[in-house]
Ligand SMILES: NC(=O)c1ccc[n+]([C@@H]2O[C@H](COP(=O)([O-])OP(=O)(O)OC[C@H]3O[C@@H](n4cnc5c(N)ncnc54)[C@H](O)[C@@H]3O)[C@@H](O)[C@H]2O)c1
Ligand SMILES: [Zn+2]
């Protein structure tokens with residue numbers, strides 16, 4: 001089968017690989033019909049993720065058709081159409097029993113990281129009963145690919161951890177796929193204000209179309225002043241960090257209101273300062289989280305009932321044969337205006 005293989009920092013290729021086989025009774029083999037590329041795949045290609053080693057097939061998002069199941073899989077059978085979760089969960093270990101699937105002792109985010117992933121014709125899914133979801137009849141399978149990772153991540157790490165409530169004010173720093181997914185899911189809770197902040201005017205224009213009440217380009221270094229002006233000097237109840245660099249976490253600390261919450265989503269590769277000398281008396285909360293995908297069943301329902309429409313996040317489509325072009329397009333988003341690139345088998 002064809003597969004996109006990581007060959008160490010800055011190197012990847014489309015190769016012929018053997019089709020995966022069932023290695024544990026709880027496994028399923030899924031024929032991947034649609035997958036996508038995540039910002040995290042670009043982190044891997046920079047060499048930022050040491051658990052992902054040379055020879056690994058990348059990808060942790062997608063939908064497909066079950067090809068075969070192990071003897072212990074009871075929820076799925078060959079031929080079932082399924083959504084693949086970016087997080088694998090045994091459902092039985094201490095952390096799974098707390099619904100903290102991201103820290104499953106034999107799972108978590110392993111797909112396209114420490115085991116082969118979805119950017120291939122077939123993928124082996126461990127703990128299949130807990131890590132796949134049946135696709136409801138009539139659901140749009142392109143839109144569903146957005147439910148493998150970015151929507152649960154934005155909802156759980158940003159909106160829920162950030163305690164977004166009716167009438168509150170929210171700022172989302174970063175208007176990439178994750179920030180935009182936070183913008184979409186924050187609207188479940190009817191906040192009065194959602195301010196989107198980014199350096200890229202193109203992405204801010206998308207944010208306006210997705211329901212932002214205001215957009216701020218932080219290129220001039222005055223984003224904190226602009227947020228304060230817009231919130232009568234109070235700051236925002238929820239500041240969501242959706243970039244993963246020191247400057248954006250600093251900005252969240254400058255704009256959080258007294259009693260507010262900073263919800264970090266971004267993957268941080270370098271040291272970031274926490275300004276307790278300014279925040280110690282501000283009654284704020286700070287949260288961090290790796291996506292657990294506990295919200296996936298709820299997101300599936302909202303998608304099917306059209307309360308959520310993630311399809312406009314898809315900007316480009318490629319065949320698996322052209323996945324190297326897809327990577328080029330996705331890696332140069334400022335020029336190509338790419339958000340999510342869909343890869344079809
Ligand atoms: N916590 C989790 O479980 C989890 C899961 C998935 C992704 N992530 C992380 O979420 C982050 C966002 O993901 P994405 O796919 O949207 O990334 P992305 O790189 O596509 O988007 C980031 C956006 O931030 C903007 N930006 C960069 N520097 C900025 C600055 N100084 N000020 C304002 N805006 C700035 C960019 O223009 C871009 O639009 C990444 O760090 C990713 O690794 C975390
Ligand atoms: Zn991802």
Ligand SMILES: [Zn+2]
Pocket residue numbers: 089090091092093094095096103104105106107
């Ligand atoms: Zn577990």
